[in-house]
Amino acid sequence: MALPPTSTAVRIHPGKLADIRVEQLQTPTIVHPDDAIVKVLKAGLCGSDLHAYRGLEPFDAPYICGHELVGEVVALGASFGAASAEGRPALYSKLKVGDKVVSPFTCSCEECHFCRIGFPSRCVHSLLFGSPNLAGAQAQYARIPYAGGTLFLLPPELPKDLPEESFMLCGDILPTGYFAAIQALGHPNVAPIVKGESYPGVIGSIVPKVRGLQAEGARVLKEDRKLSVAIVGLGPVGICALVSLLDILTQNAVPEYTVYAVDPVPARRAKAAAILNKMTPAEAGHVKVLDIDAAKAAVKAETEKGVDAVLEIVGNDSAILLAYDLMRPFGVISSVGVHTSPQFPINGDALYTKNVAASFGRCPVRAMFPLAVDLLVRRRDVLGGVGGEEALVERVIPLSDAVNGYDKFNSMTWGKVVFDPWA
Amino acid sequence: MALPPTSTAVRIHPGKLADIRVEQLQTPTIVHPDDAIVKVLKAGLCGSDLHAYRGLEPFDAPYICGHELVGEVVALGASFGAASAEGRPALYSKLKVGDKVVSPFTCSCEECHFCRIGFPSRCVHSLLFGSPNLAGAQAQYARIPYAGGTLFLLPPELPKDLPEESFMLCGDILPTGYFAAIQALGHPNVAPIVKGESYPGVIGSIVPKVRGLQAEGARVLKEDRKLSVAIVGLGPVGICALVSLLDILTQNAVPEYTVYAVDPVPARRAKAAAILNKMTPAEAGHVKVLDIDAAKAAVKAETEKGVDAVLEIVGNDSAILLAYDLMRPFGVISSVGVHTSPQFPINGDALYTKNVAASFGRCPVRAMFPLAVDLLVRRRDVLGGVGGEEALVERVIPLSDAVNGYDKFNSMTWGKVVFDPWA
Structure with missing residues (x-):
């Protein structure tokens, strides 16, 4: 032709x-x-x-x-x-x-x-x-x-x-949203919640089996398995991340979870709510669509410790700082936003103190x-x-x-x- | 009493x-x-x-x-x-x-x-x-x-x-060294090399099975499975990390790997060499004990792309910058050093561009x-x-x-x- x-x-x-x-x-x-x-x-x-x-x-x-x-x-x-x-x-x-x-x-x-x-x-x-x-x-x-x-x-x-x-x-946006979700949920630091086995054994095959001594380890209880995830940014990629996350959690039959879907822009929150309206209550009922202050308050009130993982979709300082603020110690930040700020806004002491695990970059x-x-x-x-x-x-x-x-x-x-x- | x-x-x-x-x-x-x-x-x-x-x-x-x-x-x-x-x-x-x-x-x-x-x-x-x-x-x-x-x-x-x-x-030091090693080797971004399956399928159970479509994915070849790991800092924790790493690789029967053990202090390199002398050539033969410049040159010459993971044991700016410099895109930094610098020395653009996955904090x-x-x-x-x-x-x-x-x-x-x- x-x-x-x-x-x-x-x-x-x-x-x-x-x-x-x-x-x-x-x-x-x-x-x-x-x-x-x-x-x-x-x-x-x-x-x-x-x-x-x-x-x-x-x-x-x-x-x-x-x-x-x-x-x-x-x-x-x-x-x-x-x-x-x-x-x-x-x-x-x-x-x-x-x-x-x-x-x-x-x-x-x-x-x-x-x-x-x-x-x-x-x-x-x-x-x-x-x-x-x-x-x-x-x-x-x-x-x-x-x-x-x-x-x-x-x-x-x-x-x-x-x-x-x-x-x-x-x-771009659907795989990127999916990647943001799977990068967080697939991280060994989130695995104890998803799989119900304590760290480091939950890492799996790479960890040598120790005869006898392993029995000394802590046990994950049912009450520990309340997964909480925040999504920072509800633009189109954030929406894709939200739907991907819910789908992965459903496919894995994760019983108890809460998703905090966060954006300062009302129109974006409205879009997220409209998309959630198309899903079943069994999934959408786990999601709270919130502005920044409401998200901080809800995470503090409902989890005490912070969320297990944050999907950071935006790529600016306030987004990554919010992610840090929302996460629990040994939590995971899955960042797919393109960061252009000349300095990274979280210092090494803060990264150490909260045992941050973070993944950055292009899907x-x-x-x-x-x-x-x-x-x-x-x-x-x-x-x-x-x-x-x-x-x-x-x-x-x-x-x-x-x-x-x-x-x-x-x-x-x-x-x-x-x-x-x-x- | x-x-x-x-x-x-x-x-x-x-x-x-x-x-x-x-x-x-x-x-x-x-x-x-x-x-x-x-x-x-x-x-x-x-x-x-x-x-x-x-x-x-x-x-x-x-x-x-x-x-x-x-x-x-x-x-x-x-x-x-x-x-x-x-x-x-x-x-x-x-x-x-x-x-x-x-x-x-x-x-x-x-x-x-x-x-x-x-x-x-x-x-x-x-x-x-x-x-x-x-x-x-x-x-x-x-x-x-x-x-x-x-x-x-x-x-x-x-x-x-x-x-x-x-x-x-x-x-402290033996578990911390072990943790540094297992945090790196257990990361999904290193898993394709260790397990021979491509990302994201290698993450495992959390990833939904896709019928038919998965066959389209790339295949990991034998030549891709040359694992390379750098250890930055050969103080007592670094030595523990080195021995832990070699033990885990041996127990997992990882066939091809190179460990770049890096420290600017001659006495520390000598100690690492003395410890390695007590191990079998089957393990110690995979390790190169090097100063900073020699490590950069060796990693560049031998891997082209950079190492799959860096264990950062020191906790200062030059150590974390060296870790960044040595790692491949989508590599892993496992940082157990206590960082006190007021600013994190790697910015968001650099983290994005190399798809850095990093874990920080206390073992x-x-x-x-x-x-x-x-x-x-x-x-x-x-x-x-x-x-x-x-x-x-x-x-x-x-x-x-x-x-x-x-x-x-x-x-x-x-x-x-x-x-x-x-x-």
């Missing part, structure tokens, strides 16, 4: 703040045998697109924005279907023009050490879509490097009542895809709606409305915005 | 630096039914005793120093052997005058939530021995609060070739006792020696020599020092 020589894309320009332009640009082409060209069916506008928009990330030349897409393969490099594809990631053999795919927000080769051990967001070839280093997804067409490793092929048997917009959530999206897609399909009643105050994807707009979309999303007037490049 | 009304103790006095005095003080007595009085057989001098000595921790009144002891029970409060002991920690029923015990460096009740889930160093009743809040162990007698929870009863069948001094190591010693005692017994050829350059416990001195002992230990002229209060 011959692609049009030019097509529409949204670029940000340097020199002044918030300079978003909708432009006709040369359609991307295959430049490396591992490349694919994808026709973008839907592209997301994400909170981290706003870093450059707000002047927090300097750049020198215009680039195409966006790092979330669901698309259809329209061209493949020579590596695909070649004899050399054997032994390489499966998509080099399998992927065909016409396939529907999702891309993570970074490319990743699936052939380096980091990809193989499950941390593709630190792939040695990793580049961020929608950055000065790699053209983004808010366009009619996008070039995907290392496409056999980067892309995720959507299974053909997916339910028909899930719109394309929903799959676009898998590019390994590609490795989370199976879990995220599975969650999306099973929870499509909650995550799958499009349009309106009660849906995670609040509105779908054409690329031509990008200037307005950025403005409204930046001011938090609009929640999650998705572009339809063909509208 | 009537105790003498006065006995000998080592106190630090406020007002000037390093004011250590050996004094005759009133012998401690039972002040609460849960107390025990222990005749101190051996007491340790630990690096963190030096914080007050060097003026880093202000205090207003003299107190008895020390937080490591092995002792013999000489008096028990009314809770012991009482009808009320039923349902309480076993030692309230079991402990008898004459029993040999070890104490952790903090008291802990074993009856609160934190004790039960395995984090007794954050027991709600926790107090640090040898601090302004609780008289310490560098004395002929010591009072142990919450003794049925705090003390660890040494099994009578222990090998006879292990001197008392060695068991004193269990009060839950009481919970580590079974593992530490078991290690000490099995590895007594390495850990058990007393006296001389090649032993972990370098010298045993009387309390009367405390002023000199503090001075020599502070200047790193002497390694690990133990007091014999009856010499």
Whole structure:
């Protein structure tokens, strides 16, 4: 299929703040045998697109924005279907023009050490879509490097009542929310509550078995197994973290838990409440949606000690300080926010005194895809709606409305915005 | 048995630096039914005793120093052997005058939530021995609060070739070293290397099983399973961490690993080398004892990406910065050093960019006792020696020599020092 020589894309320009332009640009082409060209069916506008928009990330030349897409393969490099594809990631053999795919927000080769051990967001070839280093997804067409490793092929048997917009959530925010949740719940310091066995034995196989002496250890009681988790930040990623967390707790049949869902912005709390309304009381009944002061008061009154884990989704000083304030000693902070403050606001003495365990950084999206897609399909009643105050994807707009979309999303007037490049 | 009304103790006095005095003080007595009085057989001098000595921790009144002891029970409060002991920690029923015990460096009740889930160093009743809040162990007698929870009863069948001094190591440094190692090796971010399964599936049971889709995930290859760990700081705790780490790796039959044991002080590196000389080449051959520059160069040359985990035993800015520098993306920092710097030297952007997972704080010693005692017994050829350059416990001195002992230990002229209060 011959692609049009030019097509529409949204670029940000340097020199002044918030300079978003909708432009006709040369359609991307295959430049490396591992490349694919994808026709973008839907592209997301994400909170981290706003870093450059707000002047927090300097750049020198215009680039195409966006790092979330669901698309259809329209061209493949020579590596695909070649004899050399054997032994390489499966998509080099399998992927065909016409396939529907999702891309993570970074490319990743699936052939380096980091990809193989499950941390593709630190792939040695990793580049961020929608950055000065790699053209983004808010366009009619996008070039995907290392496409056999980067892309995720959507299974053909997916339910028909899930719109394309929903799959676009898998590019970043749903896996990131899921990762925030699993990084906290999977931590050995939370395990005594979830599994009912005391530390360090609960760590499992790596801990040598000690004959006889282990019987001296403390016993976890039923009353100790009241899990408490706070989510700091209820933007779109925070909502995804909330739904993921509830789903994981349900699947693991954790009997007693409370989730403190915290955001200072009323509209965001309202969105969280609307999403929770779509869940059963058996799940939603465990969640308290609160502003910052109310959350501090509730955690103090209800847990005394603090919560077992905090999912920190925001990435600024007040968010990480709130996380520290809310957590119990030996608690866990799972931080997926992008921090730009010049100094980390918690000092070593404070980290020591509360035995903080914290994990920072970018979600390994590609490795989370199976879990995220599975969650999306099973929870499509909650995550799958499009349009309106009660849906995670609040509105779908054409690329031509990008200037307005950025403005409204930046001011938090609009929640999650998705572009339809063909509208 | 009537105790003498006065006995000998080592106190630090406020007002000037390093004011250590050996004094005759009133012998401690039972002040609460849960107390025990222990005749101190051996007491340790630990690096963190030096914080007050060097003026880093202000205090207003003299107190008895020390937080490591092995002792013999000489008096028990009314809770012991009482009808009320039923349902309480076993030692309230079991402990008898004459029993040999070890104490952790903090008291802990074993009856609160934190004790039960395995984090007794954050027991709600926790107090640090040898601090302004609780008289310490560098004395002929010591009072142990919450003794049925705090003390660890040494099994009578222990090998006879292990001197008392060695068991004193269990009060702090051996469990702390063990904890540093297990906190790193038990972290989900290290698990892909140790277990050969990719993230996030390697987290285990908490991760829902996804039918079909999981097959898309990356595969860990044999070449990915070369574990690399750095230990920053080869003081007595660092040595304990090194031996613990090697033992855990051996017990788990981890086939390929390299340990970078790092310290800028030649005498400490020499001590580490001497300890390694007592181990088999099958273990010691995996260890490189290096200064800081050599460690940076070796890690860069041999791993490219950085090490999977760093045990940070020191607790200052250069140590934590070195840990950051040495670790791979998605690596783990297990920090047991006491940090006193007013600002944490790594900012949020750096933590994000390298996907740092870090755990800080005080070892839950009481919970580590079974593992530490078991290690000490099995590895007594390495850990058990007393006296001389090649032993972990370098010298045993009387309390009367405390002023000199503090001075020599502070200047790193002497390694690990133990007091014999009856010499």
